[in-house]
Amino acid sequence: xxxxxxxxxxxxxxxxxxxxxxxxxxxxxxxxxxRYGLTSTQARVLAQLDGPVPMRGLATLLVCDASxxxxxxxxxxxxxxxxxxxxxxxxxxxxxxATDEGREIIRRVRExxxxxxxxxxxxxxxESATLYALLERLRRPMEKDA
Amino acid sequence: xxxxxxxxxxxxxxxxxxxxxxxxxxxxxxxxxxRYGLTSTQARVLAQLDGPVPMRGLATLLVCDASxxxxxxxxxxxxxxxxxxxxxxxxxxxxxxATDEGREIIRRVRExxxxxxxxxxxxxxxESATLYALLERLRRPMEKDA
DNA sequence: CGAAAATACTTGAGGAGGTCAAGTAAACAA
DNA sequence: TTGTTTACTTGACCTCCTCAAGTATTTTCG
Numbered sequence: 001x002x003x004x005x006x007x008x009x010x011x012x013x014x015x016x017x018x019x020x021x022x023x024x025x026x027x028x029x030x031x032x033x034x035r036y037g038l039t040s041t042q043a044r045v046l047a048q049l050d051g052p053v054p055m056r057g058l059a060t061l062l063v064c065d066a067s068x069x070x071x072x073x074x075x076x077x078x079x080x081x082x083x084x085x086x087x088x089x090x091x092x093x094x095x096x097x098a099t100d101e102g103r104e105i106i107r108r109v110r111e112x113x114x115x116x117x118x119x120x121x122x123x124x125x126x127e128s129a130t131l132y133a134l135l136e137r138l139r140r141p142m143e144k145d146a
Numbered sequence: 147x148x149x150x151x152x153x154x155x156x157x158x159x160x161x162x163x164x165x166x167x168x169x170x171x172x173x174x175x176x177x178x179x180x181r182y183g184l185t186s187t188q189a190r191v192l193a194q195l196d197g198p199v200p201m202r203g204l205a206t207l208l209v210c211d212a213s214x215x216x217x218x219x220x221x222x223x224x225x226x227x228x229x230x231x232x233x234x235x236x237x238x239x240x241x242x243x244a245t246d247e248g249r250e251i252i253r254r255v256r257e258x259x260x261x262x263x264x265x266x267x268x269x270x271x272x273e274s275a276t277l278y279a280l281l282e283r284l285r286r287p288m289e290k291d292a
Numbered sequence: 293c294g295a296a297a298a299t300a301c302t303t304g305a306g307g308a309g310g311t312c313a314a315g316t317a318a319a320c321a322a
Numbered sequence: 323t324t325g326t327t328t329a330c331t332t333g334a335c336c337t338c339c340t341c342a343a344g345t346a347t348t349t350t351c352g
Contacts, residue, residue, distance in 0.1 A: 185337065217339090
């Protein structure tokens with residue numbers, strides 16, 4: 001134990017803490033989505049729709065079977081939060097686009113993740129920057145192997 | 147922009163990075179569990195069973211309805227990874243206990259989260275300690291409001 | 293004590309998310 | 323042109339999840 005460094009955590013402790021934070025953030029997201037009658041999966045899809053995305057692209061982003069996306073988009077389209085548009089360049093493709101209402105709802109969902117926002121607000125600028133830098137380093141290797 | 151501090155991230159950037167890390171870790175966990183024929187929910191339950199836990203306790207930990215736990219434990223019990231034991235003090239209660247095989251499997255699942263382990267290995271001791279300290283500060287406020 | 297309320301669990305109905313197998317339509321390659 | 327690959331949908335089937343209802347037990351309290 002050093003006198004200047006904080007306690008060195010075991011890898012297991014760090015892993016569990018990371019999991020706990022991930023779970024808390026996910027619940028915060030799911031709760032915010034639920035206030036608008038959305039499941040977390042539906043909200044997740046909506047969150048990807050900055051521009052038009054083909055069905056196949058959504059399946060890739062969600063890491064799931066294409067047939068699964070059909071149902072999810074069906075339900076979102078049923079609520080007019082999303083539209084299927086034919087792709088002009090390839091008639092096999094359907095591009096999914098968020099409607100104005102869809103964009104508005106996902107904006108609010110993000111905004112209303114209060115537990116997460118509140119927690120991040122407890123960090124000052126330097127701490128945020130440090131955390132960001134460390135997490136940024138974890139990102140690549142975590143997404144690679146998976 | 148300071149010359150000595152790393153780039154100060156916006157809250158949105160930090161939020162999204164946190165989400166990306168959480169997603170990656172979750173996928174790593176789910177993939178490891180799948181190698182043993184477990185769904186991520188089943189693995190999550192198994193991970194809680196350090197000692198005997200009543201059905202109701204599991205529902206509380208998972209933040210879900212008690213009736214949901216019945217099915218999950220049914221399937222785990224069907225594979226002999228878990229046992230239901232009557233509680234000696236309260237005959238309404240059934241305590242769920244991991245079997246030796248159940249404990250062994252969840253041990254391996256944790257061990258085989260390679261993306262996560264690999265990523266954490268890229269941090270030195272001081273960095274781990276810093277990350278741990280920062281995340282530890284986020285934990286309380288994130289879990290509270292949720 | 294004994295009746296009423298609360299608690300622990302299960303069951304059944306039904307929705308959402310997920311996979312796989314098979315089918316259609318369009319694009320592409322030889 | 324014929325065969326292969328690609329994008330999407332459908333249908334069967336599973337798990338997860340919730341709600342409503344029912345049973346067994348414990349607790350509370352008049």
